[in-house]
Amino acid sequence: MVDFDGRGPVVHNHADSWGMMGHHDLDIHSCPDGVTLTIAWGGRKVTGKVGMRACEQAVSGVNGAGPGVNGVEGIVNEMPISSIRPGDQFCEFNGASATVRLFRLLSVNHSTSETTWTATTWSDLGYSG
Numbered sequence: 001m002v003d004f005d006g007r008g009p010v011v012h013n014h015a016d017s018w019g020m021m022g023h024h025d026l027d028i029h030s031c032p033d034g035v036t037l038t039i040a041w042g043g044r045k046v047t048g049k050v051g052m053r054a055c056e057q058a059v060s061g062v063n064g065a066g067p068g069v070n071g072v073e074g075i076v077n078e079m080p081i082s083s084i085r086p087g088d089q090f091c092e093f094n095g096a097s098a099t100v101r102l103f104r105l106l107s108v109n110h111s112t113s114e115t116t117w118t119a120t121t122w123s124d125l126g127y128s129g
Contacts (some may be wrong), residue, residue, distance in 0.1 A: 012088055018125075022051045026038070026040070026090075026103055026117070027039075027040075027041055028115060029082060030113075032069070032092065034044050035080070035081040035113040036079060036080055036081060037081050037084060038079070038085070038091050039090045039103065040053070040092055041059070041094040041095075041101075042056050042059045042092065042093060043092040044090065044091055044092075045088065045090055046058045046089050046090065046102075047070055047089065048121045050089060050091065050102055052122075052124060055091035055093065055095045055100050055101070055122075056091070056100045056124060058090050058091045058126075059092060059093035060095075064119070080115055081108065081110065081115075082104055082110055084108055084115075086105055086106060086107050087104070088105045089102060089103065089104050089105070090103045095127070096125060098124045098125070099121060099122070100122045100123075100124055100126040101119060101120065101122075102119070102120045103117050103119050104119075108119060
């Protein structure tokens with residue numbers, strides 16, 4: 001699982017008793033149907049060059065909610081890791097903290113479920129929700 005603190009991304013192992021699933025940003029986990037990816041805070045798959053505002057709007061639905069991924073209206077929820085490819089991008093927007101994040105997949109090994117990501121985080125100081 002990955003979440004963020006004041007210094008940047010922090011990776012946690014499910015086995016380290018870090019906390020509940022609902023308090024993560026990006027999670028890759030094994031479930032009965034296979035290995036899946038979950039992006040928190042209404043995460044959505046996006047394409048093209050995406051900045052803070054476009055990422056926020058993709059999640060909030062202002063610009064059409066982005067392409068569908070899995071689940072309701074494209075929300076990333078239990079997306080099979082076998083369906084992700086290098087270059088895939090995902091946005092999340094936490095309206096409570098006005099935090100916007102963009103995750104980009106750099107590499108994936110579908111045999112081992114090992115992934116490499118970049119993450120960008122912004123604080124939308126102009127947001128009032």
